[in-house]
Amino acid sequence: MAIFAFDFNTYLEQTTGVFGWSVEELSGGAANFTVRVRPPCGVGDGTNSSYSGTFGSEKSVVIKQAPPYFAKLPKISFSPYRQVSRFLYTVEFYAPERHSFIQIVEKEALELFHSSGHSANSLQTVLVTNPLVRIPRMLKHDNQCGILVQSDLGPHPNLYEVLTSPHTFTTTASSLGSILGHFLADMHNSPVLSPLNIKTFYNEDSERVIVDVISRVASYMKDAGVADWQILEESASNHWRNRKKVAFSQGDLWFGTVLVDDNFGSSNLDKIEAPRSPVIGICDWEFAGPNDPAADIAQLGE
Amino acid sequence: MFYLHDHCGRHILILCSTGCYLHLLSASPLTTASVNRTILAFAEALYSSYFATIKNPPDGDFLSSLLLMHGWEMVNAAAWNSRQDMWCGCVGEGVRCKHIKSMVENGAELMRFAIQGSNIDMKALRSTIEWSQFFSLKV
Numbered sequence: 430m431a432i433f434a435f436d437f438n439t440y441l442e443q444t445t446g447v448f449g450w451s452v453e454e455l456s457g458g459a460a461n462f463t464v465r466v467r468p469p470c471g472v473g474d475g476t477n478s479s480y481s482g483t484f485g486s487e488k489s490v491v492i493k494q495a496p497p498y499f500a501k502l503p504k505i506s507f508s509p510y511r512q513v514s515r516f517l518y519t520v521e522f523y524a525p526e527r528h529s530f531i532q533i534v535e536k537e538a539l540e541l542f543h544s545s546g547h548s549a550n551s552l553q554t555v556l557v558t559n560p561l562v563r564i565p566r567m568l569k570h571d572n573q574c575g576i577l578v579q580s581d582l583g584p585h586p587n588l589y590e591v592l593t594s595p596h597t598f599t600t601t602a603s604s605l606g607s608i609l610g611h612f613l614a615d616m617h618n619s620p621v622l623s624p625l626n627i628k629t630f631y632n633e634d635s636e637r638v639i640v641d642v643i644s645r646v647a648s649y650m651k652d653a654g655v656a657d658w659q660i661l662e663e664s665a666s667n668h669w670r671n672r673k674k675v676a677f678s679q680g681d682l683w684f685g686t687v688l689v690d691d692n693f694g695s696s697n698l699d700k701i702e703a704p705r706s707p708v709i710g711i712c713d714w715e716f717a718g719p720n721d722p723a724a725d726i727a728q729l730g731e
Numbered sequence: 732m733f734y735l736h737d738h739c740g741r742h743i744l745i746l747c748s749t750g751c752y753l754h755l756l757s758a759s760p761l762t763t764a765s766v767n768r769t770i771l772a773f774a775e776a777l778y779s780s781y782f783a784t785i786k787n788p789p790d791g792d793f794l795s796s797l798l799l800m801h802g803w804e805m806v807n808a809a810a811w812n813s814r815q816d817m818w819c820g821c822v823g824e825g826v827r828c829k830h831i832k833s834m835v836e837n838g839a840e841l842m843r844f845a846i847q848g849s850n851i852d853m854k855a856l857r858s859t860i861e862w863s864q865f866f867s868l869k870v
Contacts, residue, residue, distance in 0.1 A: 589756070589817060592756065592766065592769055592770055592773060593756070593761075593762070593766050593769075595763070595765060595766070597769050598769075599768055599769055599772035600772075602769045602770070602772040602773040602776070603772045603773065603775070603776040604776070605773055605776070606772065606773040606774065606775065606776025606777035606778075606779075606780065607776040607777070607779070607780040608780075609777055609780075610776065610777040610778065610779065610780030610781035610782075610784070611780045611781070611784050613781055614780070614781045614782075614783075614784030614785040615784060617785060618784070618785060618786045642803075642807055643803055645807060645811075646803045646806045646807045646838075649806050649807070649809075649810040649825060649826055649835055650806060650835060650838075650839050652810075652825055652826040652835075653810075653826045653831075653832045653835040653836060653839075654832075655835065655836065655839045657839075657843070658839070660846075661802075661803075661839055661842045661843070661846070664799065664842065664845070664846045665799060665802075665803045665842065668796065668799050668800075672796065673792075683752050683808070683814075684752050684756075684817070721796050721800070722785075722787070722793065722796075723789075723793050723794075723796040723797040723800060724796075724800055726749070726750055726777075726778075726781060726797060727749065727750060727751065727796070727797045727798075727799075727800035727801040727804060728750065728751060728752065728800065728801075728804050729750050729751075729752050729753065729777075
């Protein structure tokens with residue numbers, strides 16, 4: 430049994446009154462502890478109001494817990510309020526009665542995809558025009574415990590596992606590239622970056638984390654004997670600080686954040702689609718927001 | 732990325748493959764020829780689809796940003812012990828072997844191209860960074 434820095438079982442028992450959860454660690458993003466949880470048999474069938482009141486009819490959910498440091502880099506401190514945009518945190522700080530307006534960055538991003546409304550405040554049209562892409566839905570946010578609960582995209586292989594599998598056809602790989610490229614371009618084209626949304630997604634901690642990463646990059650270059658590492662570090666830092674943030678971006682697009690269901694209609698990911706089309710799920714939106722339009726492409730293919 | 736004309740006078744957008752994770756995977760000694768074909772099929776479709784759909788045509792500034800971020804992301808993902816086991820099976824952390832060192836040097840080279848500004852020498856880029864494969868897209 431995996432041992433977690435956060436006691437997910439106790440948390441779930443206390444918040445739902447349901448005992449006997451199955452908790453499975455996910456490799457997931459680097460910032461949070463991430464698990465897939467399943468209720469005991471018979472609880473997720475809609476008959477248990479304690480469960481369905483929080484998780485609806487989901488058979489399993491994904492829970493993220495934000496420690497006060499970068500989960501995969503414990504030496505880098507990272508406020509749990511990274512899940513809360515600086516703008517909204519400030520609102521909370523000065524106006525506690527507006528606590529209900531507190532949103533986490535990832536929650537805000539997921540809700541943009543799943544809320545209807547004007548294109549300046551919604552990314553729903555991006556999902557409509559990209560029916561082979563899945564984004565998790567937000568189910569619960571517990572600001573006190575730094576907990577996010579979202580729908581489970583399913584136990585699918587990630588992009589690394591698919592691209593390195595000897596069983597993957599080049600036609601499948603090509604379909605996946607087309608699906609992802611079209612989705613990213615539609616998202617980057619979106620007019621969702623209203624002045625309010627730009628403030629909402631401003632996340633000082635995330636900006637600082639990347640500056641720390643660039644410092645680490647400099648040390649790697651120095652270790653590798655790159656003579657001009659200082660010039661390159663300065664250029665990268667200056668570019669990051671002054672980059673044009675004109676596109677809504679995922680912000681952490683690497684092999685692990687892209688899930689692939691090419692199981693031709695047999696899973697919950699592509700039950701709507703006609704068979705024989707792979708479906709892509711994109712998770713880990715805690716670095717989402719206004720960014721340089723080249724950022725997502727530079728990172729994955731990132 | 733830049734435009735040419737084909738024999739019918741149509742614009743052809745010339746793209747190059749620039750993205751750190753696909754680049755690292757392609758450069759990995761663990762990657763077989765068959766897997767490399769899979770990666771390239773994915774990459775070509777990704778870039779073609781992206782640039783055929785994006786509203787604002789990429790310009791020199793976009794390419795410079797793309798190469799710079801690709802470069803430092805590549806150095807980080809290559810040498811970061813949380814992810815470097817995807818690229819080689821050597822023991823150790825950081826710049827632990829010739830494979831990771833080569834990947835770090837490649838990332839640094841991309842950053843050097845990027846800081847040329849909007850006048851990047853595409854021919855030199857192509858010959859220096861093998862991953863920067865070019866392909867055309869009629870627009």
